[in-house]
Amino acid sequence: MQWFILGFKNLIRRPTRTILTVLGVAIAIAVLYSLFEFQQGYQSRLKGELGALGAHVMVVPKGCPYEAATIALHGGKWPRYMDENLLDKVKADPGVAEAAGVIMDAVFPPGGKSVIMLGIDTDYMKLRPAWKLRGSWFASDSSIILGSSVAEDSKLQPGDLWTLPEKNVTLRVSAVLGRTNTQDDGFVFMPRKTLQEISGLEGKLVLILIKAKKVDQTDALVASLKASEVDMNVFPLSELLGTISALMASTKVFVSAIILIAIILGGVGVLNTVLMAVFERTREIGMMKAMGGSRGDMFKLVWAETILTTVLGGLVGVGLAVVSSRLVEAAIRGMIPYAPKGSLIGFSLPTMLFCIGLSLLLGLLAGFYPAFRAASIKPIEAIKTE
Amino acid sequence: MKPEVKMAVQAKGLVREYRRGAERIRALKGVDIAIAAGEFVGLTGHSGAGKTTFLNLAGLMDRPTEGKLTVLGHDVGKRGAGFDALRRKNIGFVFQEFYLMPTLTALENVLMPTMWGKARDMTEIGSAISDRVPSRKRARELLELVGLGKRMTHRPSELSGGEMQRVAVARALVNNPRLLLADEPTGNLDTVTRDGIFNLLLALNRDSGLTVIVATHDLSLESRFSRVIRLEDGNVV
Numbered sequence: 001m002q003w004f005i006l007g008f009k010n011l012i013r014r015p016t017r018t019i020l021t022v023l024g025v026a027i028a029i030a031v032l033y034s035l036f037e038f039q040q041g042y043q044s045r046l047k048g049e050l051g052a053l054g055a056h057v058m059v060v061p062k063g064c065p066y067e068a069a070t071i072a073l074h075g076g077k078w079p080r081y082m083d084e085n086l087l088d089k090v091k092a093d094p095g096v097a098e099a100a101g102v103i104m105d106a107v108f109p110p111g112g113k114s115v116i117m118l119g120i121d122t123d124y125m126k127l128r129p130a131w132k133l134r135g136s137w138f139a140s141d142s143s144i145i146l147g148s149s150v151a152e153d154s155k156l157q158p159g160d161l162w163t164l165p166e167k168n169v170t171l172r173v174s175a176v177l178g179r180t181n182t183q184d185d186g187f188v189f190m191p192r193k194t195l196q197e198i199s200g201l202e203g204k205l206v207l208i209l210i211k212a213k214k215v216d217q218t219d220a221l222v223a224s225l226k227a228s229e230v231d232m233n234v235f236p237l238s239e240l241l242g243t244i245s246a247l248m249a250s251t252k253v254f255v256s257a258i259i260l261i262a263i264i265l266g267g268v269g270v271l272n273t274v275l276m277a278v279f280e281r282t283r284e285i286g287m288m289k290a291m292g293g294s295r296g297d298m299f300k301l302v303w304a305e306t307i308l309t310t311v312l313g314g315l316v317g318v319g320l321a322v323v324s325s326r327l328v329e330a331a332i333r334g335m336i337p338y339a340p341k342g343s344l345i346g347f348s349l350p351t352m353l354f355c356i357g358l359s360l361l362l363g364l365l366a367g368f369y370p371a372f373r374a375a376s377i378k379p380i381e382a383i384k385t386e
Numbered sequence: 387m388k389p390e391v392k393m394a395v396q397a398k399g400l401v402r403e404y405r406r407g408a409e410r411i412r413a414l415k416g417v418d419i420a421i422a423a424g425e426f427v428g429l430t431g432h433s434g435a436g437k438t439t440f441l442n443l444a445g446l447m448d449r450p451t452e453g454k455l456t457v458l459g460h461d462v463g464k465r466g467a468g469f470d471a472l473r474r475k476n477i478g479f480v481f482q483e484f485y486l487m488p489t490l491t492a493l494e495n496v497l498m499p500t501m502w503g504k505a506r507d508m509t510e511i512g513s514a515i516s517d518r519v520p521s522r523k524r525a526r527e528l529l530e531l532v533g534l535g536k537r538m539t540h541r542p543s544e545l546s547g548g549e550m551q552r553v554a555v556a557r558a559l560v561n562n563p564r565l566l567l568a569d570e571p572t573g574n575l576d577t578v579t580r581d582g583i584f585n586l587l588l589a590l591n592r593d594s595g596l597t598v599i600v601a602t603h604d605l606s607l608e609s610r611f612s613r614v615i616r617l618e619d620g621n622v623v
Binding site: 293297 | 445499
């Protein structure tokens with residue numbers, strides 16, 4: 001323990017230098033922590049979002065299926081549609097337990113918040129057994145159900161009138177959806193036919209969500225649906241999860257390589273600082289050896305000092321990452337094509353321990369050479385006065 | 387219990403040669419010196435006479451080029467493992483420039499030599515201020531002895547030159563050495579402070595029988611040693 005106490009006292013002798021060195025390590029570790037946490041948060045949130053769809057298979061019009069999936073998850077406007085008749089074909093497949101056809105549209109009023117609308121029917125409710133409605137299901141074709149966030153923002157209650165911006169269509173709120181913590185909270189739901197009329201998309205669908213009768217036979221269901229109709233894209237949601245995750249994983253490898261370089265540079269910085277400190281303290285180390293300190297003692301002393309620096313850097317880095325998680329998250333979100341909603345960078349003990357462990361390893365490696373140099377100092381040369 | 391020896395330091399034909407580039411410098415040219423246990427010896431001579439070279443050899447920090455040197459019964463020619471421990475347990479050093487650790491208090495500086503080696507009792511720097519641990523108790527006693535009982539928690543920057551040297555003396559004594567080597571211990575001090583430090587070394591020798599060897603070029607101190615060994619150009623004169 002005294003090695004670390006003595007090491008700490010040495011570090012605070014030159015606070016500016018120590019702070020800068022610690023910061024060098026801290027920034028590298030903070031980025032590493034953020035990346036790992038983002039990766040984990042991303043996967044878990046994505047799984048959550050896909051799970052919230054309540055389906056095993058998704059059918060979308062021809063085109064990029066992942067773009068369609070993004071629209072399906074977060075809502076929006078996608079200029080590709082499929083014929084509503086396909087829904088009957090899908091429902092006729094013996095492997096299908098439930099199937100819900102969805103039409104989707106969005107309006108983007110200038111200066112206002114975008115409104116994402118989903119046209120659904122009672123089939124959709126079967127995929128959402130956990131939904132809790134405050135109010136009642138669509139009483140008429142001019143009824144809507146508001147997602148909880150939309151209701152909070154607009155301060156509307158069941159029975160109130162809601163006007164769709166840009167289209168001058170007024171509909172009545174029949175229910176407000178209880179908070180689901182999913183994408184549903186941000187949608188305005190209305191009868192499918194109503195939205196089709198408002199958007200001029202009669203007889204069209206954007207997607208069909210399918211719940212398989214047997215989950216373990218999802219692949220067979222997908223094959224069967226693909227064979228039955230060539231004018232649609234059929235894919236299991238597990239595949240979507242796998243593809244997006246793989247895309248993220250490949251990004252992670254690239255970013256990890258950059259972070260690794262940053263960490264190595266941080267380590268070189270630590271090595272340089274500690275080595276400089278050893279050179280500056282040659283006489284002092286010589287004196288300690290003259291007082292009976294052995295090579296091993298000097299080695300441990302300098303090693304402890306280096307480990308303290310890097311572990312402190314690791315701790316500060318993790319703290320920085322947690323404190324600035326919102327900022328980092330926003331920056332990463334801006335760089336990737338699709339990110340699930342909600343907080344992605346959190347506090348996880350295993351990631352924290354990994355980062356601290358890595359900073360410890362960095363200290364062990366970076367401190368070895370300066371410690372060796374300190375151990376090699378000859379007292380007679382160090383304290384020569386004659 | 388440390389074994390008794392009659393001779394603290396015994397050198398026969400001691401040579402120490404250094405290389406400076408292609409040049410060979412003979413700092414000691416075959417000196418014969420015998421210092422008995424309990425002596426208070428002054429090692430005098432001009433700068434470059436070989437005083438520090440001899441102290442370094444006697445302090446087991448260097449090895450002779452030729453000749454035989456025995457320190458506290460140990461043949462330095464047979465140097466091997468264990469000399470760090472021998473130095474730590476038996477030899478105390480006082481340097482002209484004190485070499486105190488600036489971040490440590492006076493008490494912690496005194497305790498520094500107790501933290502090295504396997505035998506340390508883990509008391510030392512940063513431990514609770516308690517006298518339960520022998521080395522800490524001794525360090526406090528030594529600081530009292532050198533007149534710094536009220537300055538124990540002060541850092542070197544808060545001490546005068548004389549006080550820093552007193553801390554250095556206490557540090558040299560903390561492991562109960564049998565041999566105290568002081569290299570120009572008063573070289574950086576004013577006359578009054580110099581006398582104080584010198585009297586302290588004298589009292590240590592007189593009261594505890596500690597063998598003290600002081601290298602100095604201050605001729606005014608010669609009369610106060612029990613014996614003076616004068617070196618000149620690497621020879622005893």
